[in-house]
Amino acid sequence: MLTLVIGNKNYSSWSLRPWVYLAHHGIRFEERRIPLYVPGSHEALLEHAPTGLAPSLQDGDVRVWESIAILEYLAERFPATCGWPSDASARARARAISAEMHAGFRNLRQALPMNCRRVVPARDWPAEVQADIDRVAAIWTGCLEAQGADAGSFLFGAFGVADAMFAPVAFRFRTYSVALPPKARAYCGALLALPAMQSWLAGAVAETETMPKYDSV
Ligand SMILES: N[C@@H](CCC(=O)N[C@@H](CS)C(=O)NCC(=O)O)C(=O)O
Structure with a gap:
């Protein structure tokens, strides 16, 4: 049985x-939720990952941390989930945008912290934040357009690793009522409509912990 260690659903x-990759694909796993930034949480996280960060995955003797490495592992471990596109050039693009998401978008992540259960009115963002938003929209639009007339709902057709990498951005855009061009908006809606995303949101709504720093952004 897989064990996935996660932080608060509302904020992490x-x-x-x-989590959404496992849930969407119906892979059974035990969820171990460790509320973040409270006394003892760092020590509890360190028991599962050398970084002391969530998420981390335990699969028998195998331990994996860093969200992108966990997704890579899951795509390999469960090949039927088709985590990466079968076409080599689409796969290269999927890996590039996943790496870009993993390493970048610092301005967006700082200015629009994930806070699933909150929805606030749209606002104007500083130029560097808007540039990150525009880049995400361009990535999404470009991937959908590259699929041509047969475009599926997700970046490379069916829901894969790249979609899981961008899933938190969909909650961020929802929370801060970010306006998007039509194709990016439709993709964001498709992500949010996934039963696995709705299930995560329900879990976030049910949580009682609050982080005032993120609730007042
Ligand atoms: N690059 C890491 C980042 C993980 C990360 O920063 N996790 C945050 C929660 S979203 C965390 O565990 N924070 C706890 C802490 O800093 O003590 C990944 O991709 O998994």
């Missing part, structure tokens, strides 16, 4: 990625 964007 990194945790959402492997």
Whole structure:
């Protein structure tokens, strides 16, 4: 049985990625939720990952941490989930945008912290934040357009690793009522409509912990 260690569903964007991949694909796993930034949480996380961060995955003797590495592992471990596109050039693009998401978008992540259960009115963002938003929209639009007339709902057709990497951004855009161009908006809606995303949201709504720093952004 797999065990996935996650932080608070409302706030832990990194945790959402492997969780939604597992849940969407109906892979059974035990969820171990460790509320973040409270006394003892760092020590509890360190028992599962050398970084002391969530998420981390335990699969028998195998331990994996870093959300992108966990997704890579799951795509290999469960090949029927088709985590990456079969076409080599689409796969290269999927890996590039997943790496870009993993390493970048610092301005977006800081200015629009994930806070699933909150929805606030749209606002104007500083130029560097808007540039990150525009880049995400361009990535999504470009992937959908590259599929041509047969475009599926997700970046490379069916829901895969790249979609899981961007799933937290969909909650961020929802929370801050971010306006998007039509194709990016439709993709964001498709992500949010996934039963696995709705299930994560229900879990976030049910949580009682609050982080005032993120509730007042
Ligand atoms: N690059 C890591 C980032 C993980 C991360 O920053 N997790 C946050 C929660 S979203 C965390 O565990 N914070 C706890 C802490 O800093 O003590 C990944 O992809 O998994």
